[in-house]
Amino acid sequence: MKKFAPILLALLLAGCGTLIPKPVELFQKKVKEFPEPKAKEVEVQRQAAALAADKAEETLYYAAKENASTNVVVPAKDTAELTRSVSTSLGPPAKPWTGDVNTLASKVDSDVAALNHRIDSFKNRNDELAGKKIEDTGLVKVPYIVWLGCAVLLFILLLVGLTIGWTALKVYGMSNPLVGLATSGVESVASKGFRQVVAGAESFKEAVSQKYGPEIAGEIKELFRSHQKQAQDRDVQNTVDSLTK
Numbered sequence: 664m665k666k667f668a669p670i671l672l673a674l675l676l677a678g679c680g681t682l683i684p685k686p687v688e689l690f691q692k693k694v695k696e697f698p699e700p701k702a703k704e705v706e707v708q709r710q711a712a713a714l715a716a717d718k719a720e721e722t723l724y725y726a727a728k729e730n731a732s733t734n735v736v737v738p739a740k741d742t743a744e745l746t747r748s749v750s751t752s753l754g755p756p757a758k759p760w761t762g763d764v765n766t767l768a769s770k771v772d773s774d775v776a777a778l779n780h781r782i783d784s785f786k787n788r789n790d791e792l793a794g795k796k797i798e799d800t801g802l803v804k805v806p807y808i809v810w811l812g813c814a815v816l817l818f819i820l821l822l823v824g825l826t827i828g829w830t831a832l833k834v835y836g837m838s839n840p841l842v843g844l845a846t847s848g849v850e851s852v853a854s855k856g857f858r859q860v861v862a863g864a865e866s867f868k869e870a871v872s873q874k875y876g877p878e879i880a881g882e883i884k885e886l887f888r889s890h891q892k893q894a895q896d897r898d899v900q901n902t903v904d905s906l907t908k
Contacts, residue, residue: 692788692791692792694789694792695785695788697782697785698778698781698782698784698785700774700778701774704774704777704778705753706756706757707767707770707771707774708753708771708774709750709753709754709755709756709757710756710758710759710760710767711760711767711768711770711771712746712749712750712753713750713755713756713759713760714759714760714764714767715746715749715750716743716746716747716749716750718746718764719739719742719743719745719746719747720743720747722739722742722743723736723739723740723742723743726739868884
């Protein structure tokens with residue numbers, strides 16, 4: 664299982680690519696707030712609404728004073744009530760408008776056009792960023808080192824699970840020939856060549872004994888074994904000894 668560990672780790676980290684810290688970006692685009700009317704624009708609207716309410720009251724007063732018909736008085740009264748309601752909803756202006764009415768009306772129109780332009784510009788910029796993630800808006804923010812630790816922990820748990828599962832299969836294979844054949848088949852590929860080398864060495868030892876006699880053959884075998892062990896570590900030496908008994 665040890666030889667599969669680097670491969671499993673690489674696959675796990677590749678699958679967790681979104682959890683690895685991202686490169687730092689410079690000059691990022693930012694989502695701006697939705698455009699709102701400026702303070703001076705709101706003041707102009709309040710002045711216009713207050714002046715309209717005053718003019719409607721003035722119209723109603725003179726209509727009643729000059730004994731106008733109900734066809735004039737009733738609409739004038741309705742207009743006065745509506746304009747006063749609109750003025751109340753916007754709030755009173757900081758100071759009333761004292762200039763020309765047409766100038767005030769033009770300022771209101773100009774401010775509304777400017778606000779609409781800002782809204783259109785905002786829409787165009789916002790559409791470019793639609794669907795992209797916004798940083799620092801998640802429900803929980805976890806440091807990347809924690810994600811990395813989780814990835815390592817998952818890898819360890821996966822490795823342990825595979826090891827336990829493989830061992831369980833080998834144990835079960837002792838009682839089930841089909842399973843035992845499958846598990847031994849995996850290991851046989853790695854050990855087949857090694858066993859053949861050992862078999863060749865045993866055949867060499869028998870040939871030496873038959874040709875040179877026990878005494879010389881013993882010296883040759885010992886020399887061969889000594890040089891072989893000089894190039895082997897402890898695990899391989901133990902394996903050779905167990906296979907050549």
